[in-house]
Amino acid sequence: MSTPAHPRRATLSEVAALASVSIATVSKVLNGRSGVSDETRSRVESLLDERNYNRRNTSQSAAPLVDVLCFEIDSPFGGAAISGIERVAREQGIGMVVTGTEVTHQPGAAWVEGVLRRQPIGIILVAAALSEKVKARLRSRNIPVVMIDPYGAPATDAPSIGSADWNGGYLATRHLIELGHTRIAIVTGPDDMLASTARLSGYRAALDSAGIRPRRDWIRPGKFHHDDGLSQGIELLRADPDERPTAIFASSDLQALGVYDAARSLGLDVPGDVSVVGYDDLAIAKWAGPAMTTIRVPLAEMAEQAMRLVTRLRSEPELAFRRVDMATTLVVRGSTAPPRA
Amino acid sequence: MSTPAHPRRATLSEVAALASVSIATVSKVLNGRSGVSDETRSRVESLLDERNYNRRNTSQSAAPLVDVLCFEIDSPFGGAAISGIERVAREQGIGMVVTGTEVTHQPGAAWVEGVLRRQPIGIILVAAALSEKVKARLRSRNIPVVMIDPYGAPATDAPSIGSADWNGGYLATRHLIELGHTRIAIVTGPDDMLASTARLSGYRAALDSAGIRPRRDWIRPGKFHHDDGLSQGIELLRADPDERPTAIFASSDLQALGVYDAARSLGLDVPGDVSVVGYDDLAIAKWAGPAMTTIRVPLAEMAEQAMRLVTRLRSEPELAFRRVDMATTLVVRGSTAPPRA
Structure with missing residues (x-):
């Protein structure tokens, strides 16, 4: 049949x-x-790829492995993703091999050779990317690739797990509006990342639905880094009290910590003089002073989803869906309050 | 011969x-x-262990692996260690398999089965421990174990890499004395960890060599956690200005962040009213407000040492040394200043 x-x-x-x-x-x-x-x-x-050679998965390996390629292992972000993948891998009796990438988001030349020798059941990319050539080699060996993509890569040819960035930007901004703020600034992420654009778009939509027009000079470019938060925070907050924003939405927790430092350096109190919302809900957010109101990106759950997907792709190679966005939520802590009357 | x-x-x-x-x-x-x-x-x-069976390392594996067992992967601490090991493993063309332990520092029952199937060249424990039974099984397969031991386990039968805790405690306290402080409190780590005892002992020695007698009620017990820093910080700082310490040495960065929160909740300024020194120099220390003066534990270097040692043990199984303590250093940032006149 x-x-x-x-x-x-x-x-x-x-x-x-x-x-x-x-x-x-x-x-x-x-x-x-x-x-x-x-x-x-x-x-x-080239022939293996052209001719669509398909390695027979003759027998299940006695010691199955999954290969994780992670940008900046030693970041709060990388740690959360690896930890989430590991939990599911452990449950399933699969060993997790971790390789880091630094500076660039792509692996070193030796990485794919190691992968081919190890013959993992699949590969999970954490904020990392592969060249077309490497992708072709993996395809020819029938090794599936899944991306954990926190930044919303604009076009991907691998199934990917992201989170709801627009909703996150909307939730953060609406929270500030509900507290009574109308003078709300944003420090954005890199404008070549879809995640930044989506968060900014959520910010605009929330202001719009409250009938607030955003001031153009209160939309400040950043790169998710502490430094942006500090320098843009100072630009925003050094104006006279009547001229400065009463709330700042930073596009990452690190950036929000930079805004904290900006406020501190100007003798302003968070949240007394300025409310601050972060984005990510890394562990550092709850240890910050004051503990940070932020948008939770469910990294551990995203990692678990990716791991479950990579094992399913093995038995269901035609698995159709390409992108799952997991829900973001608002976590209210001590860095936001109503504006001073 | x-x-x-x-x-x-x-x-x-x-x-x-x-x-x-x-x-x-x-x-x-x-x-x-x-x-x-x-x-x-x-x-x-039992027989394999008793009879000293020794697996011949017949041929070098085509896809060599090292197994890392890490307590709390998703902590700033675990991330730094894993990242350091990975860098060396990558250089050497060795895949790094990571397994987490949570709650207890020991692996789940399935872990050792996975290890035996994977036949790694060695195992690195990061703040993790193995039962005698598991150790015997690994010994019988000739799989070497190296510990990265930040807490100074009192007795180990595996080579271990630690750091100079006594020196760290001494450096932190001497720094405060050199700034002019004489009223210096400490919040300690768990008293069943040698690392805590050594740091406390360094604190006492530095005070002693400056002719300062420590007040018994200024030596406060903690467990390296944020909560200890907060509760003990409040106990220490709620006294009258003439009766409270002008500086607090916390035994971990997280604990020091708790002390920051204690000061903030009492309306006291760091470092204006109270200087604070942390311990570890995790990434969060430099992002704290104010950026934290702390003792740097060279985790990445410790991890690299451990990885180099585990590969040497393979070819030099009789490698004699059992413990390497790497140097700790003082990192001065914004949380310490001379006491108010």
Whole structure:
């Protein structure tokens, strides 16, 4: 009854014949082993991809692994994601291999070789990205990739787990409006990240639905960093009391800590003189002084979803959905209060 | 010329004969596979350990792994350690498998089975501990264990990497004395951790060498937590200005943030009314308001050392040294200042 839904996939010996090399050589390339010239490796790689070679998952590995590629492991953000993935991996008896990327969001050249040798059941990217070439190599080995994408990559060809950024921006701003604020500024994230745009858009929508027109000079560019919060916070807050905002929505918790520092350096009290809302709800938010009102990005749950998805993709490779956005919520703490009368 | 330095190690078939089981069964136990009754597994395990069975490292694995067992991955502390290990593992082409422990510092029962199946080149414990039974199983497979031990476990049978706690306590306290403080309190860590005792001892020594007698009620017990810092900070600071300390040395950065909150809740300024020194130099220390003066524990370097040691142990199993303490340093930021005249 079943008809092939896909073009027939090439076998190992067909690929070897096409490349005019031995089956052993193709096998070396497949498994990321040495002893093959760069030229041959590249030719075999192309054929494997073109001909849609599909490694048979002959037997379940005795020691199954999942490979996680994480931007800045040593950040509150990376830690939360890794921890969430690990919890599900542990439940399922799968070992979690973690590799970091720094500076760029892409892995070093050796990473994919290690992955091919380890033959993981799948790969989870945490705020990390792969080149087209690397993606093709993974595809040819039938190794699925899932992204935990906190920044809303504009176009992805892998299933991805994000969170509801527009809603987060809306919730943060509406909270300030409900407290009675009308002079509300925002420090944004990088404008090439969809997450920043969505949060800003949520801010605008909340103001709009309350009939408040945003002042253009109260929309200040930032990059999610502490430094932006500090410098933009000073720009916003050094105006006269009647001319400055009574509330600032920062697009990340770190940025909000920078705004705290700006207020402090100007002798202003949070939340007495200025209310501050952050974004992320990292552990540092609740330890800040005052404890920070922020938007919770459910990183641990996103990580768990990604891990569950990567194991499902293995048995259900045609799994159709491409993007799941998980709900964000407002966490009210001590950094927001009604404006002074 | 070489004479055997150790009793002869049993072979697989000798262990099988002694246990009255097949070689295949011993092999299953060795590799953590299923299909063996608990009773048989336990009997074979005991024999493997007693008879000093030594797995031959026949061939280097094509995809070498190191297993990291980490208490609270999702803490600033765990993140720094994992990140440091990963950097060295990546350099060496070794995949890093991470497993978390929570609540207790010991792994779940399934952990060791996974390790035996994966056959890592070694294990690194980050503030985690193993039972005697698990240690014996790893020993019988010749899998070395190295500890990153920030708390100074009192007795260990594995090589461990720590840091100079006494020096840290001394440096923190001497810094306050040099600023002119004489009324210096401490909030300690748990008294069953050698690290706490060493830090407290460093505090006492620094006071002593300056001819300052510590007030007994200014040595306040804590557990490295934010809550301790808050509650003990309030106890210390709610006294009259002439009766309260002008400086507080907290035994962790989190605890120091608790002291910040205590000061804030009493309307006192840090460092104007009270200087605060933390311990650890986690990322949160520099983002705190004011940025925190603290003792830097070189976690990333400790992690790198541990990773280098675990690979050396493989080729040099008799490596003699058992404990390396890496230097701690004082990082001066904005939370300390001379006392008010």
